[in-house]
Amino acid sequence: MGLLVFALPHTPDADLGILLRAAALTAVTVTATAVLPWNRLPTALQAAPPVLYVVVAFLLGEATGGANSVYEQLVLLPVLWLAVYGSALELALGLFAVAAVLILPVAMPGASHQDMMRAAILMMVAVILAFAVNRLLRQIRQRATGGALWLLAMTDELTGIANRRSWNEHLTLALQAGGPSAPVCVAVLDVDHFKEFNDSHGHQGGDRFLKELTALWRARLRDSDVLARLGGDEFAVLLPSCAMATAEPVVGRLCADLPGGRTCSAGLVEWDGQESAEALIARADSALYRAKDGGRNRVVATA
Numbered sequence: 001m002g003l004l005v006f007a008l009p010h011t012p013d014a015d016l017g018i019l020l021r022a023a024a025l026t027a028v029t030v031t032a033t034a035v036l037p038w039n040r041l042p043t044a045l046q047a048a049p050p051v052l053y054v055v056v057a058f059l060l061g062e063a064t065g066g067a068n069s070v071y072e073q074l075v076l077l078p079v080l081w082l083a084v085y086g087s088a089l090e091l092a093l094g095l096f097a098v099a100a101v102l103i104l105p106v107a108m109p110g111a112s113h114q115d116m117m118r119a120a121i122l123m124m125v126a127v128i129l130a131f132a133v134n135r136l137l138r139q140i141r142q143r144a145t146g147g148a149l150w151l152l153a154m155t156d157e158l159t160g161i162a163n164r165r166s167w168n169e170h171l172t173l174a175l176q177a178g179g180p181s182a183p184v185c186v187a188v189l190d191v192d193h194f195k196e197f198n199d200s201h202g203h204q205g206g207d208r209f210l211k212e213l214t215a216l217w218r219a220r221l222r223d224s225d226v227l228a229r230l231g232g233d234e235f236a237v238l239l240p241s242c243a244m245a246t247a248e249p250v251v252g253r254l255c256a257d258l259p260g261g262r263t264c265s266a267g268l269v270e271w272d273g274q275e276s277a278e279a280l281i282a283r284a285d286s287a288l289y290r291a292k293d294g295g296r297n298r299v300v301a302t303a
Helices: 002-010 014-035 043-062 069-085 086-105 113-152 166-176 194-220 244-255 278-295
Strands: 184-191 226-231 235-238 266-270 300-302
Touching: 014 043, 014 278, 043 069, 043 086, 069 086, 069 113, 069 244, 086 113, 086 226, 086 244, 166 184, 166 226, 166 278, 184 194, 184 244, 184 278, 194 226, 194 235, 194 244, 235 244, 244 266, 278 300
Parallel strands: 266 300
Antiparallel strands: 184 235, 184 266, 226 235
């Protein structure tokens, strides 16, 4: 605004008095935006700064040629701001203000047809821009919110790995894609004597241990593998396109890689190509129980 005040008076059709009023209104708007407690005021009042800037754009236009001024296009800036940050009511107020500063001057007697067409086109651009941007951002926010909610629903809160719901979906998809050329192995792992560890180190120590454990295990697995926390200290590993001969050493390395020298037991099974996901997990659980009954700190693998 300061540059305009000093630059435009040199042109014959510039009105310094109107420019000064526009500059003063800009200063008031900026000051109000910075100092007023907007969180205590009605939400609709948040549209006041951009609406006031519409008035500034009108004053600039009047000071530099009226309907033929290039500065009338500045009304698109507050419209864009309201489309991005404002509510539907605030956007409507902004468009109403834009219509007032664009249409009313050319509706007076003596206005040319060209001026009316120019104002109508600029108003149409403002409306299209407002609703197009507002709708696009609303869709983006909805998708982002939906993605965040989906991530929360499918992720274990403590460790950040898949939870039981996510595990069930991954396992179902893996079995649908599996077959003779794409074997599937599943392991269920349980930390040995974790209750005693929790009792001696507290729940915070137990949570810290589980976070460290899952970070180590994730580093040992492929991107296509799925590590899930089924509950407490019980975990499951899905190894798609992996036969028993390859899966057994992988699970063995997982059981040998626990923080603080802790141990775990594991049951490992290979899908027979026909059994359901529930039956497969039941076989893995049975193998885990045999590992515990056999003295823990071991992997029991069954075809």
